[in-house]
Amino acid sequence: MAIFRNSSVMRTQVAIVGAGPAGLLLSHLLWLDGIDSVILENRSRDYVERRVRAGVCEDPTVKLLRDVGLAERLDREGLPHHGIVLRFDGEDHRIALTDLTGRTITVYGQQEIVKDLIAARLKAGAQIHFEVSDVEVHDVTGDRPRVTYKDSAGAVQEIQADVIAGCDGFHGVSRPSIPDSELTVYDHVYPFAWLGVLVKAPPANDELIYANHERGFALHSMRTPEVTRLYLQVDPSDSLDQWSDARIWDELHARFAIDGDFSLHEGPILERLLSPMRSFVVEPMRYGRLFLAGDSAHIVPPTGAKGMNLAVHDVLVLSRAFKELLQSGRTDLAESYSDTCLRRVWRAEHFSYFMTSMLHRAHDADPFQHRLQLSQLRYTASSTAAATSLAENYVGLPFP
Incomplete structure (x- = not known):
């Protein structure tokens, strides 16, 4: 030195x-x-x-x-948020954080x-x-x-x-x-990355949505009542140049599709970033x-x-x-x-x-792995014990 x-x-x-x-x-x-x-x-x-x-x-x-x-x-x-949503099988499955733990998260x-x-x-x-x-x-x-x-x-x-x-x-x-x-x-590197966009548009849902879709994972979040944060699972070798606004919105609409009434709110993309997962x-x-x-x-x-x-x-x-x-x-x-x-x-x-492993779809995943994912998602959404474990970890274990 x-x-x-x-x-x-x-x-x-x-x-x-x-x-x-x-x-x-x-x-x-x-x-x-x-x-x-x-x-x-x-x-x-x-x-x-x-x-x-x-x-x-x-x-x-x-x-x-x-x-x-x-x-x-x-x-x-x-x-303040009292729950999160797991979206899979064309349906929403809410994990009631506050009901299960007595605590909340705050965005x-x-x-x-x-x-x-x-x-x-x-x-x-x-x-x-x-x-x-x-x-x-x-x-x-x-x-x-x-x-x-x-x-x-x-x-x-x-x-x-x-x-x-x-x-x-x-x-x-x-x-x-x-x-x-x-x-x-x-050090563990995951075989996917996140493409995140900050959008000047109100959130389409009051709580975070974690979507497992055959095209890959997507996350609906927010920063304020007027600004939405959205993420797409992408290949780690992708660059931002490959993702036009039109392609981003097409992919977001596809991955958040649901059997029912739901529509993303589009708006100007204020910021975009590509982050590896590790x-x-x-x-x-x-x-x-x-x-x-x-x-x-x-x-x-x-x-x-x-x-x-x-x-x-x-x-x-x-x-x-x-x-x-x-x-x-x-x-x-x-x-x-x-x-x-x-x-x-x-x-x-x-x-x-x-x-990460429950929600993301690896590009080379075989049907067996996908069925395991769906099994874990269905169990988590239907079992009070499994949902409580997720909620307890999500809201944060108490500080000493």
């Missing part, structure tokens, strides 16, 4: 790499406990606040945001949570440095880890900290800073005084709506570990951080795998 000289040096207790929901929420939780932090982000504030990502908040995520004073706009603008975009967090952090005087570059972490196996970077003006800076939180996502610098020999990597986990989530959280440590396929919610759980556990370590010198929560988080991560990985 490069060693910078004549740099400007600042001191903090926690250096946080990444201003996504994980890094920002961690900084907020630490601030509530009287712990200082500095956040580094390589993108601009405008980019971070506009970056459209997940939209389903688990019940424990919403409760935590309320507990820490971050849910005023969520409670006003979020869309509220990740970028909206990020806006709320940035506003709250800046109001409290937090240091968030946007548009930084050349971020590197140093000396994480000692008791004085450092982060070096170039600020938005190109000047070299250094942060000296007690601990470093790597919240910079799958493509960030934190995880690659750990020697390969210190990590065990679990599961990825590294163990452990800690190396010395560098702690990984969120997508820097694990990726789940979006079918189970778990990615952002796992990041929230990670930083809740991490904030408690840092509080003990930095305020009382106790190390037990820091030492158990990885194991505590990974128990929830692997539960979410399995649930996401279950939902």
Whole structure:
């Protein structure tokens, strides 16, 4: 790693790499406990606040945001949902989340949570440095880890900290800073991708629809009462150029077809993206005084709506570990951080795998596999026990 000289040096207790929901929420939780932090982000504030990502908040995520004073706009603008719909065999089969578990999910975009967090952090005087570059972490196996970077003006800076939180996502610098020999990597790539579109049109249904169709999976979701989020299962080798607006709408209408009255609301496509489907986990989530959280440590396929919610759980556990370590010198929560988080991560990985394999149609699937899918769907829709298991995992297991 490069060693910078004549740099400007600042001191903090926690250096946080990444201003996504994980890094920002961690900084907020630490601030509530009287712990200082500095956040580094390589993108601009405008980019971070506009970056459209997940939209389903688990019940424990919403409760935590309320507990820490971050849910005023969520409670006003979020869309509580009491069920989801499994669409197959030409019919809808509703999974009554609230009736089965007593809890709900809330649709509220990740970028909206990020806006709320940035506003709250800046109001409290937090240091968030946007548009930084050349971020590197140093000396994480000692008791004085450092982060070096170039600020938005190109000047070299250094942060000296007690601990470093790597919240910079799958493509960030934190995880690659750990020697390969210190990590065990679990990586599973699915044989399909998602084509997602954001549409300026009201949702056609009040709840999410997960459709299993012979042409492939489709998902009907929403962001607001005026904006719909729609997804299509596509081949991973596809490009966005292959999918015209007309082709997208033709495929959506075909996959959401039902024996009854249902019609998608068409409108201008505001955004489109193509996302591969994968599961990825590294163990452990800690190396010395560098702690990984969120997508820097694990990726789940979006079918189970778990990615952002796992990041929230990670930083809740991490904030408690840092509080003990930095305020009382106790190390037990820091030492158990990885194991505590990974128990929830692997539960979410399995649930996401279950939902993905039950709903998607592999291009090379034989009729036997398809009949197994239909059997699982019919059992889930007709068995109270099976439906409760799905609902319990979907709304989110309680945080510790």
